[in-house]
Amino acid sequence: MDCRYKYERPALAINCVIFGFDGVKLKILLIKRGIEPFKNQWALPGGFVNVNETIDEAAQRELKEETGVDHVFMEQLYTFGSIDRDPRERVVSVAYFALVRISDYKLIAGSDASNAQWFTMNSIPSLAFDHSVILEMAINRIKGKIRYQPIGFELLDDKFTIPQLQAIYESILERKIDRRNFYNKIKKTGLLIFLDEKQQKAAHRAATLVTFDKDKYLKLKEQGYAFEI
Amino acid sequence: MDCRYKYERPALAINCVIFGFDGVKLKILLIKRGIEPFKNQWALPGGFVNVNETIDEAAQRELKEETGVDHVFMEQLYTFGSIDRDPRERVVSVAYFALVRISDYKLIAGSDASNAQWFTMNSIPSLAFDHSVILEMAINRIKGKIRYQPIGFELLDDKFTIPQLQAIYESILERKIDRRNFYNKIKKTGLLIFLDEKQQKAAHRAATLVTFDKDKYLKLKEQGYAFEI
DNA sequence: ACAAAAGTGTTTGGAATACACCCATGC
DNA sequence: GCATGGGTGTATTCCAAACACTTTTGT
Numbered sequence: 001m002d003c004r005y006k007y008e009r010p011a012l013a014i015n016c017v018i019f020g021f022d023g024v025k026l027k028i029l030l031i032k033r034g035i036e037p038f039k040n041q042w043a044l045p046g047g048f049v050n051v052n053e054t055i056d057e058a059a060q061r062e063l064k065e066e067t068g069v070d071h072v073f074m075e076q077l078y079t080f081g082s083i084d085r086d087p088r089e090r091v092v093s094v095a096y097f098a099l100v101r102i103s104d105y106k107l108i109a110g111s112d113a114s115n116a117q118w119f120t121m122n123s124i125p126s127l128a129f130d131h132s133v134i135l136e137m138a139i140n141r142i143k144g145k146i147r148y149q150p151i152g153f154e155l156l157d158d159k160f161t162i163p164q165l166q167a168i169y170e171s172i173l174e175r176k177i178d179r180r181n182f183y184n185k186i187k188k189t190g191l192l193i194f195l196d197e198k199q200q201k202a203a204h205r206a207a208t209l210v211t212f213d214k215d216k217y218l219k220l221k222e223q224g225y226a227f228e229i
Numbered sequence: 230m231d232c233r234y235k236y237e238r239p240a241l242a243i244n245c246v247i248f249g250f251d252g253v254k255l256k257i258l259l260i261k262r263g264i265e266p267f268k269n270q271w272a273l274p275g276g277f278v279n280v281n282e283t284i285d286e287a288a289q290r291e292l293k294e295e296t297g298v299d300h301v302f303m304e305q306l307y308t309f310g311s312i313d314r315d316p317r318e319r320v321v322s323v324a325y326f327a328l329v330r331i332s333d334y335k336l337i338a339g340s341d342a343s344n345a346q347w348f349t350m351n352s353i354p355s356l357a358f359d360h361s362v363i364l365e366m367a368i369n370r371i372k373g374k375i376r377y378q379p380i381g382f383e384l385l386d387d388k389f390t391i392p393q394l395q396a397i398y399e400s401i402l403e404r405k406i407d408r409r410n411f412y413n414k415i416k417k418t419g420l421l422i423f424l425d426e427k428q429q430k431a432a433h434r435a436a437t438l439v440t441f442d443k444d445k446y447l448k449l450k451e452q453g454y455a456f457e458i
Numbered sequence: 459a460c461a462a463a464a465g466t467g468t469t470t471g472g473a474a475t476a477c478a479c480c481c482a483t484g485c
Numbered sequence: 486g487c488a489t490g491g492g493t494g495t496a497t498t499c500c501a502a503a504c505a506c507t508t509t510t511g512t
Contacts, residue, residue: 008280010241012321051237051319055310079308079323081284090280092241092323094308163491181475183492198482204489205482392464410502412465427510433462434509465508474499481492 010081010090014059015046015131017077017095017138018067020102020118021155023164026171027102027118028135030127031066034115037087038128042119044135046093059096066116073099073154077138085130097138099154121174146172150191150227153212161199161207162186169229185229191217239310239319243288244275244360246306246324246367247296249331249347250384252393255400256331256347257364259356260295263344266316267357271348273364275322288325295345302328302383306367314359326367328383350403375401379420379456382441390428390436391415398458414458420446 018029030042045066049058056076064070077095085091102118119125121139126132145151152168153160166182186192191213198206217227247258259271274295278287285305293299306324314320331347348354350368355361374380381397382389395411415421420442427435446456 009238010278010280012239012241049239049310049321051239052312054312055308055321058310076307078305079284081278081287081323083281083283092278092284094310094321161491178476179491180477180493184494185474187492199491202483202490204484205491207491390464407502407504408464409466409504413467414501416465431463431510433511434464436464459512461510461512463509466506468503468505470501470503472499472501474497476495476497478495479493481490483489483491485486485488 008090010092011086012049012055013046013091013093014049014055014062015044015093015095015134016059016063016066016074017044017097017135018063019097019099019138019142019155020105021168021171022102022118024167024171025120026155026168027120028124029067029100029105030117030119030125032115032117033128041128042117042125043128044095044131045116049094055094056096059094059098063096063098063100067100067105069100069104072101073151077134077141080130080134082130093134095134095138097141099151101155101157103157142172143174146229148226148228150212150217153214158211159195159197159209160211161209162192163207182229189227191220191227237319239321240315241278241284242275242320242322243278243284243291244273244322244324244363245288245292245295245303246273246326246364247292248326248328248367248371248384249334250397250400251331251347253396253400254349255384255397256349257353258296258329258334259346259348259354261344261346262357270357271346271354272357273324273360278323284323285325288323288327292325292327292329296329296334298329298333301330302380306363306370309359309363311359322363324363324367326370328380330384330386332386371401372403375458377455377457379441379446382443387440388424388426388438389440390438391421392436411458418456420449420456 020027020029029045031045033039033041033043045062047058047062049055053061059074063074074096077097079092079094081092083090124135127135146169152165155168156164162183165186166177166179169182170177192210193213195209195211197209199209249256249258258274260274262268262270262272274291276287276291278284282290288303292303303325306326308321308323310321312319353364356364375398381394384397385393391412394415395406395408398411399406421439422442424438424440426438428438
């Protein structure tokens, strides 16, 4: 092996905070560690960065290995570089957060179900390494982000209803939002395409299915439009 | 030397985007590289992370080496992990941005002045590595940040005037702000302590000197107060 | 006296919130 | 019919931008 530098260097890893939405609550995907250290404890998915891949690629690779999903919303969160965060040796970790559609994920999970599990925000177990800190930062980030970036859609199917979207906002922001104001506000953005379809098997009046007009959003964004809810 | 891992690992570096304010414009500190690669080109201050220091410490160390200043506002910006960003080998860099008082800096600069220089935002030369991208992101970050975090004060002396503070906002946001609205708004926060001193040698009416009430801000922040301008 | 910038107060328009009301569907 | 939630419109409150006016200081 080649060691060109005269001194030791930290190892570089990535971790992913994977958010999903089950229709009611925001959830976070954790895995149960199979090896030491922290064996049998819950942790964020993660792994080391190869020398021939970018850190973004490493994060995507890890996400794919863990959930089978690809091409999802993913963004760098923060880099954690305390000295003792890993008992084995010095490891610096770049944390990412990802938004996935749980329904997509379900299709692929089966293989090794017991070691990966969705947790709601208020039932998070104690985590390995400094992963609680990472998770906390991810939750704060998503709370701030959802206000001024249309990321709620990333957690839903292509076709969704406005009440579903509202449930995401309420779950992430942890507060109730007036149903009618939310409806009016989201409609006024002009970024929703209303379909001629209704929600199926609704207990009562069925909601209209809509899609997010991503093309329109990207065009407006280039012209300086700032999304806000 | 000890190489415990079976495969090559990326090197880990930090870079600092150092902002200062000269009373008129926002400035950025660049250094002229003395060695290859990119010898004689301008670049962001930076260096490798030692295995026995946190990444934050590495950034502070580098800032101190470069400007002599310490205990300034500093925050992690983003981590850059493209494969070819350094022609020598694979280097991942954690970028930071810092806000310094140029007057503090002046006291120490003398030693090796020619290789470090302040640049205004619109006179940035072409930079080494991917540092233009880093700088662009830092500028966007500070533009967003100054709206909802009281960081303008970090660029001024302890005693400053409201028009000076406004000049910082205008310089960072690159737009004019109504003088009177700014005055009223910043005053209404209650976070300024008005001193019984006036600005010296003003061309005309002297402005009142004020200080930022950091203690009060921190207390309010804990209670959920959100600064905003 | 006059110019220039500091400091104070009022008006106004638009956005956010609150909320009344009607509609569709299952039981 | 009635309970439940979807969909629409309006009133009110509040905040930010616009702007008129007064004060202070140097020349």
